[in-house]
Each structure stands twice: as C-alpha cells, then as structure tokens.
Amino acid sequence: xxxxxxxxxxxxxxxxxxxxxxxxxxxxxxxxxxxxxxxxxxxxxxxxxxxxxxxxxxxxxxxxxxxxxxxxxxxxxxxxxxxxxxxxxxxxxxxxxxxxxxxxxxxxxxxxxxxxxxxxxxxxxxxxxxxxxxxxxxxxxxxxxxxxxxxxxxxxxxxxxxxxxxxxxxxxxxxxxxxxxxxxxxxxxxxxxxxxxxxxxxxxxxxxxxxxxxxxxxxxxxxxxxxxxxxxxxxxxx
Numbered sequence: 001x002x003x004x005x006x007x008x009x010x011x012x013x014x015x016x017x018x019x020x021x022x023x024x025x026x027x028x029x030x031x032x033x034x035x036x037x038x039x040x041x042x043x044x045x046x047x048x049x050x051x052x053x054x055x056x057x058x059x060x061x062x063x064x065x066x067x068x069x070x071x072x073x074x075x076x077x078x079x080x081x082x083x084x085x086x087x088x089x090x091x092x093x094x095x096x097x098x099x100x101x102x103x104x105x106x107x108x109x110x111x112x113x114x115x116x117x118x119x120x121x122x123x124x125x126x127x128x129x130x131x132x133x134x135x136x137x138x139x140x141x142x143x144x145x146x147x148x149x150x151x152x153x154x155x156x157x158x159x160x161x162x163x164x165x166x167x168x169x170x171x172x173x174x175x176x177x178x179x180x181x182x183x184x185x186x187x188x189x190x191x192x193x194x195x196x197x198x199x200x201x202x203x204x205x206x207x208x209x210x211x212x213x214x215x216x217x218x219x220x221x222x223x224x225x226x227x228x229x230x231x232x233x234x235x236x237x238x
Contacts, residue, residue, distance in 0.1 A: 014134060031143050032056045032075035032101065036066045036092065042128070046105075048078070049132055050139070063087035064185050067095060074099055074197050077123075077143050082106040093120055098153065098178055101146035103138065105130075114231065121178030153181065165199035170208045172226055201225065 033055050037043040043059055050057050058075055060066035061088045066078070078100050084090035093102040097120070102119045105126045119127050123142040126135065156162045162184075169180040184202075188195050205222035212219045 013141050021074070031077070032073065033143075034058045034060065034066060034069060034075040034096075034140070036060045036063070036078060036080045036084065036089070037105075038062060038081060038083075042081075045159075046135075049136060053136060053137075053139075061085075062096075063089075063092040066092055070096065070100065076100075077139070078102040080137070081106050082108055082117075090116055090120055090230040093117075093122070097121060098181075101142070101149065103142045105135075119176060119179055121176060121182065149181070149185070152185070158197065159199075161199040161203060162195060165202040168202050168226075169229060172206065173229060187229055 034048055035043065035046055035050065035057055036059050037046060040061070043061065047057055047059050054161045058073065060069050063084050066192045078093065078096055080089040080093055080102050082104055083106065084092065089104065089106070096102060101121070102122045103124050104111065104122045104125065105128065109127050114125050123145050126137050126138055166177065166180045166184065169175055169183060170177060173180070173183070175183060184195065184198065188198050205225050208217075208219040208222040211217075
C-alpha cells in the first residue's frame with residue numbers, strides 16, 4: 001500500500017519562486033532530479049529539501065515545461081504530481097520513460113491511480129503530505145533502483161534473446177515495456193538464474209504455444225512456465 005501519512009513536509013532552506021522549468025545545481029550530490037509540481041508552495045518546499053541533500057534539481061510547474069527541461073539535460077529521476085494543469089502525470093511519465101524513471105507524489109490515494117502507476121513502472125507511489133525524512137528516503141531508494149535498472153537495460157540492449165523475451169512478456173501478459181523488464185528481473189533474481197537462460201526459455205515457450213495448432217502438441221508446460229511471470233502488483237516501499 002502507499003506509505004502512510006505522517007506530518008507535513010518542512011523545508012530546511014528558504015525557498016524561492018519559480019516559473020516553468022528552472023535548473024538548480026549543487027556540487028554535493030551528482031544525482032539529477034526533475035520535480036514536476038503545479039502547486040508553487042509544495043514545489044518550493046520539495047525543491048528546498050532536495051537541494052538541502054545536495055541533489056541537482058530541475059523544477060517544472062506543468063508537463064510541457066517538464067518536457068522542455070529534459071531536452072538539454074536528462075535527470076536520473078522524475079518526481080511527478082499526477083494532477084497537472086495541462087497533461088496528466090501518468091501521460092508525462094509515459095513520455096519520459098524509459099530513459100527517466102519516475103516516482104509518483106500525489107494526494108490521490110485511489111487504488112486505480114496506484115495500479116496505473118505500478119503498471120507504468122513507478123519506482124514508488126507516495127501520498128501527500130509526507131514527512132521530510134521518509135520522503136527523502138524514498139527518493140534515495142528510487143534513484144538507486146532507477147540507476148541499476150537503467151544500467152542493466154543498457155547492458156541488455158543489444159542482447160536479442162532478452163529483447164525478444166521482453167516482447168513476449170509484454171504481449172502475453174499485457175505489460176508495459178518497463179513492467180515486463182521488472183518482471184523478468186524479479187523472476188531471475190528470486191531464482192538466482194541467468195537472464196539469458198530464462199529469456200531463451202521464454203522465447204521457446206511462446207514458440208511452442210504458437211505452433212500448437214499446427215503440430216497438435218498441447219503446450220500446457222509452456223503456458224505454465226509463462227504463467228509463472230504473472231506477478232501481483234508491486235506496492236511502493238513502505
């Protein structure tokens with residue numbers, strides 16, 4: 001479930017006004033974060049907290065400003081309010097992915113919004129208001145996870161069996177590319193298996209299912225194997 005509500009965020013530094021997308025910088029921490037929040041007070045508050053931790057921060061008040069901001073510099077993580085004045089936060093996240101992973105930060109506690117964010121590959125789903133300490137902890141964890149996944153994705157980019165297997169999972173389980181990738185990684189990690197070996201089995205399984213009508217051989221074993229990837233929703237870190 002989304003992390004529980006505690007006390008409102010408190011800013012460590014004096015905030016400044018912003019309009020559109022503005023680049024902030026710090027030499028303390030190399031992590032780059034895109035903060036997309038339409039409420040000025042909340043935006044300034046979050047920016048102050050992130051700058052206080054040494055993060056480099058790009059801020060935007062709407063989706064179009066966010067897209068303009070990332071044209072010149074690609075951040076490591078986007079923190080996105082789901083309800084923006086021009087496009088939805090989910091739509092923005094879809095446009096930023098897979099290069100820029102995202103963390104949802106919203107007042108929306110509905111199960112539908114949570115599920116949608118999970119399907120879109122959100123690294124976490126945070127509900128406003130949240131105390132500063134857990135907020136910053138979630139940001140740090142999301143940054144680490146995003147970097148790991150991005151590095152692994154790049155390493156596997158030219159691996160044909162893995163790419164084919166991801167396509168199979170996307171089609172068979174109706175997953176987004178990000179969700180298929182996370183599902184494959186979770187499966188291999190939990191069983192201590194090599195990604196290449198599992199990918200080869202996935203491709204073989206879908207081939208068996210596709211050939212079932214022609215050969216007359218029942219592909220129950222292949223279906224059972226692919227059904228193992230039907231994981232439940234991955235809730236945000238508590």
